[in-house]
Amino acid sequence: MKIAGITAFVTGANGDIGQYYIEALRDLGAARIYAAARKTSALQDIVAGDRDRIIPIALDITDESSVKAAVKECQEVSLLVNNAGIGLRQGFISPQDLSAARGEMEVNYFGTLNMCRAFAPILKNNGGGAIVNMISILGRVNFPFNASYGASKAAAFLMTQGIRAELAAQNTLVVGVLPGTVDTPGSHDFPPPKVSPQAVAREALQGVIDGVEDVYPGEQAKEMEAQLRSEPKALEKAMGAMLSK
Known part of the structure; x- marks a missing residue:
């Protein structure tokens, strides 16, 4: 799929990765980019970069009316880029209640599903197009420091596979993006290697251009994906062992 000349829609556009999706789409020649966030006031700097092409949209992906x-x-x-998400760094057993787990599932799974369902007919009417779902390598192997986040991303990973199958007949490409640790303020406490948010956005959109269904941006994600194919249990144990360090 060509990016030049298309209209794209990016959720979580004011986030640590979202702003770089906007930047990459501009560089690739997108004709119009809808930048979505809960409050359009958070998009002022992003829109100021190109008011003719970047259109702010108020959106809560967990609210069907929105x-x-x-x-x-x-x-x-x-082109729909489902970038909005939350990670609350909670385990499964240690939290006092399930509020974090429910919140992550509500945004990362149900919110993304809301967007896919709503835009599927639009994409069909426009020739098929593409959906990009921001997932995480933690959707394929759990990290106990961020356990319930990983579970929500695992749900999003399987959802992406299912939506891909359902929308194949309408010629919609569905791309899952599974980075490792992204170099953002939220990952300050995590050790390297880290992938830059710019690289995540660029690799994801290159996946759209090349028709790649699963994209693993950065060295860490690529290495972990290889381990998941060759030694999945060893990787699981290594991730779990970090909890005791």
């Missing part, structure tokens, strides 16, 4: 309102405004979209 999603429907966004869809109504954006009928020409042919």
Whole structure:
């Protein structure tokens, strides 16, 4: 799929990775980019970079009425980038309640599903297009420091596979993006190697251009994906052992 000349829609556009999706889409020649966030005030600096092409949209992906309102405004979209997400660094047993786990699932799984369901008919009407779902390598192997986040991303990973199958007949490419640790303020306490958010956005969009269904940006994600194919149990044990260090 070509990026030049298309209309794209990016959720979580004000986030640590979202702003770089906007930048990469501009560099690749997207004709219009809808930048979505809960509050459009958070998008002022991003929109200022190119007011002719970047359109701010207020959106809560967990609110179906908000999603429907966004869809109504954006009928020409042919690329949906589901970047919005949260990670609350909680385990499964140690938290006092399930609020973090429920919140992560609500945004990372159900919110992303809301967007895919809402935009699938739009993409079909525009020739098929593509969906990019930001997942995480932690959706394939759990990291106990961020356990319930990983579970929500695992749900998103399987959802991406299922949506890919359902939308194949309408010629919609569905890309899952599974980076390792991304070099953002939120990962300050995590050890290297880290992949830059710019590289994540660029590799993801290159996946769209090349028709690659699963993208693993950065050295860490690529190495872990290889371990998952060759020594999955060893990787699981290594990730679990970090809890006791």
